[in-house]
Amino acid sequence: MTQKQLEDYLWGAANILRGMIDAADFKQYIFPLLFFKRVSDLYDEEFQLALEESDGDLDYASFAENHRFQIPKGCHWEDVRKKTVNVGEALVKAFNGIEKANFELLHDVFGDAQWTNKRRMSDEKLLDLIEHFSKMNLSIANVPHDIMGEGYEYLIKKFADDSGHTAAEFYTNRTVVKLMTQITDPKSNESIYDPTCGSGGILLSAALHLKEQGKEYRTLKLYGQELNLITSAIARINMFMHNVDEFLIVQGDTLDSPQILENDELKKFDVIMANPPYSVKKWSQSKWMNDPFGRNIWGTPPQGCADYAFQQHIMKSLKPETGRCVVLWPHGVLFRDIEADIRKRMIEEDYVDAVIGLGKNLFYNSSMESCLLVCRMKKPKERKGKIIFIDAKEELRIERTNAWLEPQHIKTISDAYWKFKDADGFAKVANNKEVLDNNGNLSIQLYVKQAANTIEYNTEELIAAVKTGQKQINSSMENLFTQLKNIGIEA
Known part of the structure; x- marks a missing residue:
């Protein structure tokens, strides 16, 4: 099965639901059905292989050891397909049976959609969906893991496009994720964590990064926490679809109740x-003021903005020797006065490694400009006491x-980060004292000065554009006055 065939097939399932439910809700029905079919x-496929290995021994083919996931009697796709009434009820029974039989791996993986609410999802519509998915064999032989994983990511992206403002809750621009991964450069055997993991794309990028380099990616240990139940289920399915087994994704509020712990403390990550x-x-x-995990290391952020609560949670969760992080933020975290004391403490302790300004529209479904805040618990000697500022807002399509x-x-951006050198109008290495003298303000324009000739060129271009615009306005006004005069109105 080609990538394009799979993508068309998957998107065809979403089109069946159009007009029935809101586009933002497609994912809570399509993803569980897709996983159930897979x-x-x-x-x-495993059953047939075991039959061939055992010369047709049915008992042997049913052994749990021969299957990645267990499917109890009556809980297979074909069992549900036979139903013509109360289809939602049959699906819930199958989902519950599979989750219980694979509790450690699959508990809550099918989410909590209203399958039995016939006003929301009729038997006819469910039968249409089931028949659509039944047309394709989603075995590994027909759809290998890499194609399946890419198809799943395609569907996540399409649902994000359809979901309006809610997309940001589960999708991060994958090209920005690629940049983030180039900057942190995960290694085999390391632990990777995303405290607000959405659909899991950032975590998977670490595995794909190593895979592209021909390095061992299966020894990575991936961890994530996600507030939304449906989204956390999507993230776990995403891991399975990409054939990643070494992961732990939990559901819950990271600030209020962090759940990835070790010896009753926050687990530390590379x-x-x-x-x-x-x-x-x-x-x-x-x-937070009396946080039991000691995450208020530099103070309490304002009630109206929890950004530095997340940032401190992240810093507290890093290993002291190897820990490094990159976080996608709006520019406000760099300069807001109300958080200046927290920022200054972070700079004084020499954790801030880089600030990278990105262009507009890279936050999903938002025109806001974004930035990457890069920190290291222990900087290499040549980077100690310094921060590189990179103005990459023009580096985008x-x-x-x-x-x-x-x-x-x-x-271009990752090379500038790793070279750690000044580049006229693009990158500037500043020392911590200079930044602290600016009251801990990390705004990129304070340090990366635009080249003089670029400013002159832009000014001339702006003046020319204004003159052209003024001529067009004058011409339009003259035309308007002429038409008014023709109908007897003096302007």
Whole structure:
């Protein structure tokens, strides 16, 4: 099965639901059904292989050891397909049976959609969906893991496009994720964590990064926490679809109740990459003041903006020797006065490694400009006491409201980060004292000065554009006055 065939097939399922439910809700029905079909076809494939190995021994073919996931009697795709009434009820029974039989791996993986609400999802519509998915065999032989994983990511992206403002809750621009991964450069055997993991794309990028380099990626240990139940289920399915087994994704509020612990303390990680929800207003600020995990290392952020609560959580979760992180933020985290004391403490302790300004429209479904805040727990000797500022807002491709980084943009930005040298109008290495003298303000324009000739050129271009615009306005006004006069109105 080709990538294009799979993508068309998957998107065809979403089109069946159009007009029935809101586009933002497609994912809670399509993803569980897709996973159910994949698991069932995988079980059949494994069963057939075991039959061939054992010369037709049915008992042997049913042994749990021969299957990645267990499917109890009556819970297979074909069992549900036989139903013509109360289809939602049959699906829930199958989902519950599979989750219980594979509790450690699959508990809550099918989410909590209203399958039995016939006003929302009729038997006829469910039968249409089931028959659509039944047309394709999703075994590994027919759809290998890499094609399946890419198809799943395609569907996540399409749902994000359809979901309006809610897309940011589960999708981060994958070209920005690629850049984040180039900067943290995960290694085999390392632990990777995303405290607000959405659909899991940032975590998977670490595995794909190593895979592209021909290095061992299966020894990576991936960890994530996600507030939304449906989204956390999507993230776990995403891992399975990419054939990644070494992961732990939990559901819950990271600030209020972090769940990835070790010896009753926050677990420490080599690499953290994240795109937290920005400017969260409803969070437990009072609880943070006496945080049982000691995450208020530099102070308590304002109630109206939890950005530095997430940032401190991330810093507290890094290993002291190897820990490094990159976080996608709006520019406000760099300069807001109300957080200046927290920022200064972070700079004084020499954790801030780089600030990279990105162009507009890279936050999903938002025109806002974004930035990457890069930190290291222990900098290499040549980077100690210094921060590199990179103004990469022009390094992007933009079409209408969509923007992304091309491979050459990613290379230009990551090369500048790793070279750690001044580049006229693009990058500047500043020492911590200079930044602290600016009251801890990390705004890129304070340090990266635009080249003089560029400013002159832009000014001349702007003046020319203004003159052209003025001529057009004058011409339009003259035309308007003439038409008014012709109908007897004196302007």
